Amino acid sequence: MPKIVDHEKYRKELLWKSFDLFASKGYASVTMREIAKELGVSTGTLYHYFPNKEAIFLQLVEEQYQQEIINFLAEAGDIKYVPERIRALVNFTEKNEEYFINQILLWSDFYQQQGKSEVLNNEILKQVAQKMREELLEYLEIQDKTIADFVVNFLNGLICVRMFEGEMVSYEEQGELLVKMVSVYLGNG
Template sequence: MPKIVDHDQYREELLDQCFDLFAKKGYAALTMRQIAQGLGVSTGTLYHYFPSKEGLFEQLVRETTLRDIRGAIAAASQQNCVLSRVAAALEYVAQNEDFLKKQTLIWIEFYQHQHRECGIPTEVFHRVWQESEQQIAALVGLDDPKLIGFLSCAIDGILLHRIYEPQNCSFRDHASMLVEMVKLYLRDRGKLISAE
């Protein structure tokens, strides 16, 4: 009897394993053949699930980003006020800091490679942000695109700074300052009382 394969689950497993390959070797250094060898599958199997290295990587970006957002939402959904939800989401980032720093470096390297190759940055990051922005807004509990964008930029910036200066200040220290800034922002706009 032939083995029944859940293709979506298998694709996700391949993507998870690809993350480690890209983290070790970098996007530009890997070919589809090397990725297939690293995963222990045939090149044909890899092309069955992913049309190209770029297509594979774009799916990796989308899947890992949305999984991170779902994890933050799960962590924050137990909280009943905006500031507690923001703090819980930031704690999720702190707990997954090593993975997220690797992810940041891989994304930057991919962006640089795409820009060098075709002169036009890839749209994958923009599409993923558009897809996740509403989920982040629901997580925070505010319809404030500027605040959502600021939080995303601040988290990205803290992670990048932690790569450069890992001993300077912990992610949690920066996160607590960020929560205080959000508190002042909400208080200044008269949204803190209604949000809590």
């Protein structure tokens, strides 16, 4: 009896394994052949699922976004008020800091290889960014897109600063400042 393969599940497994390779070596320095070798599959199998390295990256971005939302919502639970919700976001970011650092480094490498225009005009990246902000607005239960942008920019900036300054910058202190700033902006503080 032939082995039944769940192709979608297998494709996702390949994506997640490729993240580790991209994170350790960088987007620019790996080839499809190296990816296949590292994943333990033939290049033919890899090309069956992905037409090229860029497709792997873009599908990985989509998959990561979806999984991050699932993981965060499962971890955060049912929180009532905006300040606690922001604290949950900061705590999730801190808990997964190494993963987010690797993600930022990979995205930066992709940006460097593709160029500003290609990245800014990429429909998949635009859709993922839009969905992420919509999910954030829904989670925070606010209507102001400016807040979602600010929170995302704040957390990404915090991760980047900690890459170079480490423990000198505290998630807890910065998170509380973020809570105060958003509360004042929303008129709750």
